[in-house]
Amino acid sequence: MEKPCHSNMKRRDFIQKGTLGGSFLAFGGAQAFSLKAKEDQPQNSFKLKYAPHIGMFKGLAGEDPIDQLDFMADQGFTAFEDNEMRNKPVKLQEKMAATMARRGIEMGVFVAHKIYWTEPNLTSGDKTKRKEFLSEIKASVEVAKRVNAKWMTVVPGYVDQRQNLAYQTAHVVESLKQAVDILEPHGITMVLEPLNFYNHPGLFLKESPQAFEVCKAVDSPSCKILFDIYHQQIQEGNLIPNIEKCGDEIAYFQVGDNPGRNEPTTGEINFANVFKFIYEKGYTGIVGMEHGNSKPGKAGEQAVIDAYKKVDIR
Numbered sequence: 001m002e003k004p005c006h007s008n009m010k011r012r013d014f015i016q017k018g019t020l021g022g023s024f025l026a027f028g029g030a031q032a033f034s035l036k037a038k039e040d041q042p043q044n045s046f047k048l049k050y051a052p053h054i055g056m057f058k059g060l061a062g063e064d065p066i067d068q069l070d071f072m073a074d075q076g077f078t079a080f081e082d083n084e085m086r087n088k089p090v091k092l093q094e095k096m097a098a099t100m101a102r103r104g105i106e107m108g109v110f111v112a113h114k115i116y117w118t119e120p121n122l123t124s125g126d127k128t129k130r131k132e133f134l135s136e137i138k139a140s141v142e143v144a145k146r147v148n149a150k151w152m153t154v155v156p157g158y159v160d161q162r163q164n165l166a167y168q169t170a171h172v173v174e175s176l177k178q179a180v181d182i183l184e185p186h187g188i189t190m191v192l193e194p195l196n197f198y199n200h201p202g203l204f205l206k207e208s209p210q211a212f213e214v215c216k217a218v219d220s221p222s223c224k225i226l227f228d229i230y231h232q233q234i235q236e237g238n239l240i241p242n243i244e245k246c247g248d249e250i251a252y253f254q255v256g257d258n259p260g261r262n263e264p265t266t267g268e269i270n271f272a273n274v275f276k277f278i279y280e281k282g283y284t285g286i287v288g289m290e291h292g293n294s295k296p297g298k299a300g301e302q303a304v305i306d307a308y309k310k311v312d313i314r
Contacts (some may be wrong), residue, residue: 010180035194043078044305047313048275049286051079051108052304056289059298065092066099073103075305079286081108083153086143097147106141107149108286109226109252112140112190122206123160125171130178137190144188149192151252151286153226154179154190156204168204173217180220191226191252196234206235215249225249230256230291233269240277247281256291263307266294271311 050139052072054065061071072080080100085093100107113136116122116175121129140152156172163171176190183190194205205211211225227250233239243250264271275287289308293300 014124032152041072042143043071044309046078046308047279049079049106049284050077050308050312051081051106051286051288052077052158053083053289056293056304057301060301065096068097069105070103070230073105077108078104079108079288079291081110081286081288083109083111085110085147085149086112086140090146093143093146100148106286107147107153107154108288110140110143110147110149112137112152112154115155117200118202119158120160120168121157122172122175123157123163123168125163125167125174128135130175132153133175134178136180137182141182141186141188145186150187151189151191155195156190156192158202159204169214169217172204173214176214176218176223177220180218180222183222184220189224189251190225192239193226193228193229193254194231194235196231198234199231208232208236208246212246213247224251226252226254228254228256228290229269229274230254230261231260233258237276239269239274243274243278244281250283252285252288253278253283254288254290256289260294262289262294263289263291263304264311265307275311287312 045084054068055080057068057075059073069080082088082096085096088096097107099105110274113133116129120126137152144152156175159165160168176192179190183184192205192211193205194207194211197206197240203212208225208227215223215225226248227243227246229239232242236242249294255264255271256262257269257271260267289304295303
């Protein structure tokens with residue numbers, strides 16, 4: 001089979017999608033519009049695009065995903081992420097996309113493919129596994145277009161203990177080069193997420209310098225790093241210096257405090273300093289709230305909102 005011509009793709013202009021804006025429906029003149037605008041004013045204003053996920057505020061908002069999105073917008077959150085979006089019914093995807101457009105919420109990441117947690121796939125060089133991965137990337141492009149997503153999460157999977165790391169890296173890079181040929185025409189970026197050894201032992205991609213090396217080898221605007229601050233605090237620490245060194249390859253952040261993987265202020269990470277650093281460096285992307293709530297119930301959900309108010313840029 002002829003290899004896809006990645007170099008030709010690199011010569012194309014990368015399509016950038018615009019951020020969705022909110023909209024109001026006026027039901028009868030300037031007075032109704034004014035009342036609606038006042039009603040839709042968020043309770044908080046955040047400098048960064050913090051992105052909650054489904055279930056984070058179900059006590060305060062209810063079980064309906066649409067009600068949860070409306071609640072997020074009411075609180076001042078301007079982004080949202082959902083790892084399981086590709087597995088949701090198409091009608092629900094469309095309804096959620098319409099709600100996000102109406103409320104001015106930007107869609108963050110969803111997981112683009114099956115993740116191999118205990119056996120090699122992309123690291124092995126197995127052509128059947130590569131074909132499966134590329135097929136799922138193609139399918140996820142359709143999901144991304146449906147929900148106006150610009151990013152999708154990719155995890156290269158488990159190590160192949162029978163192969164040298166250099167061979168494994170070459171296999172992963174080749175699969176990703178073929179994937180960006182699918183993604184580039186749509187202006188979609190896969191973000192590679194290094195995961196820590198403690199929660200996910202045995203995975204190939206563990207550290208930000210390694211992800212940086214892979215992204216440089218793939219050399220595409222459609223292949224960047226998802227820097228999860230929780231994972232990298234456990235795996236490597238030295239957060240701000242590593243963020244700075246990887247900065248031109250980071251397209252997305254996720255957060256969770258350590259220990260516990262709950263909201264900021266519940267562990268050891270100085271999120272106020274980290275957020276200030278990325279903000280002053282000009283980061284305008286999404287910060288995914290991929291963590292749990294440290295306390296149960298409505299009080300715990302309010303504590304999450306209060307934590308982000310506390311650590312947001314002043």
